[in-house]
Amino acid sequence: MIPRALAVLGEALLREKRRVAFYRELSAEAEAREDPESAERLNALLADEQHHLARLFARILELGGKPPEGPGAPEVASVELVGWEALARLGERDEIQWYEGALEAGGLDPATLGLLREILASERSHERELRG
Numbered sequence: 001m002i003p004r005a006l007a008v009l010g011e012a013l014l015r016e017k018r019r020v021a022f023y024r025e026l027s028a029e030a031e032a033r034e035d036p037e038s039a040e041r042l043n044a045l046l047a048d049e050q051h052h053l054a055r056l057f058a059r060i061l062e063l064g065g066k067p068p069e070g071p072g073a074p075e076v077a078s079v080e081l082v083g084w085e086a087l088a089r090l091g092e093r094d095e096i097q098w099y100e101g102a103l104e105a106g107g108l109d110p111a112t113l114g115l116l117r118e119i120l121a122s123e124r125s126h127e128r129e130l131r132g
Contacts, residue, residue, distance in 0.1 A: 004107040006065040012116070013056040014068055015098060019049040022079060022091065029081045038081060044132025045088070052119050059115055085130055092127035099123060 023046035030039035060067045079087065099120040103113065126132070 001107060001109055002063055002065075005109055005112045006060060006063055008102050008105075008108065008116070009056055009060045009063070009065070009112065010068045012099070012102070012119070013053065013060065014070075015095065016049055016053040016056060017070075019091065019095065020046065020053055022088075023049055025079050026081060026084050026088075029079070033081060035081065038084070041131050042084075045126060045130070046132070048122055048126065048132040052122065055115060055119070059112060062111075088130055089127055092123055092130075095123040096120065096127060 023042055027039060027042040027046050030036075030042055057067050099116055102108075103116055103120065108116070
């Protein structure tokens with residue numbers, strides 16, 4: 001059970017790192033373009049994704065694992081503020097599908113299941129509202 005949990009948590013961590021990088025880049029662009037509404041929304045999404053990252057990191061350590069290093073593969077080569085919502089929504093849908101699949105596959109301990117369910121609920125909210 002622990003090896004499966006560590007594998008799932010490691011993949012989730014790398015996925016969240018990509019989301020953090022995505023929202024960080026968009027947030028910086030919104031700040032540079034002096035678009036406070038977009039910046040606020042993107043910063044809230046960024047904060048949520050960073051929170052997911054921290055919780056996944058902590059759970060891996062609790063299980064005696066070593067968090068994977070590196071940023072993971074980038075979602076896209078470059079992101080632009082124009083049209084960010086459509087791209088973000090697609091990314092959130094992908095996250096939802098991945099977390100649903102990880103939960104459906106089973107073989108996880110109750111604490112890891114709980115964590116993944118909480119993150120899934122957050123990702124669903126992100127997809128619906130594109131807000132943190």
